[in-house]
Amino acid sequence: MTDGLNVERVSYSVEETAEALGVSSRMVHDYVKDGSIGHFRMGARVLIPVDDLKAFIARRRQPPKT
Numbered sequence: 001m002t003d004g005l006n007v008e009r010v011s012y013s014v015e016e017t018a019e020a021l022g023v024s025s026r027m028v029h030d031y032v033k034d035g036s037i038g039h040f041r042m043g044a045r046v047l048i049p050v051d052d053l054k055a056f057i058a059r060r061r062q063p064p065k066t
Contacts, residue, residue, distance in 0.1 A: 011040075011047040020053070031056070 014032070018025045028048070031037040038052030 009050060011049045012053065014046050014048070017048045017053060021057075 012020065014025050014028045017037075018028045021028070028037070029046075032039045032046060032048075037048060037056040039046050039048050041047070
């Protein structure tokens with residue numbers, strides 16, 4: 001809880017990342033396991049840094065067709 005503070009997110013849970021990407025949590029876990037998407041652990045939680053999520057998306061983007 002932020003108690004009304006305006007706090008910028010620096011990471012997302014696996015479930016939040018899956019929802020943002022429109023994929024399953026299992027798929028995000030697979031990306032984490034194979035090193036496709038950066039992560040860190042806080043106890044048992046796996047967290048995806050916002051910058052790593054943006055970099056992952058940028059690497060996966062296809063150039064526009066002309």
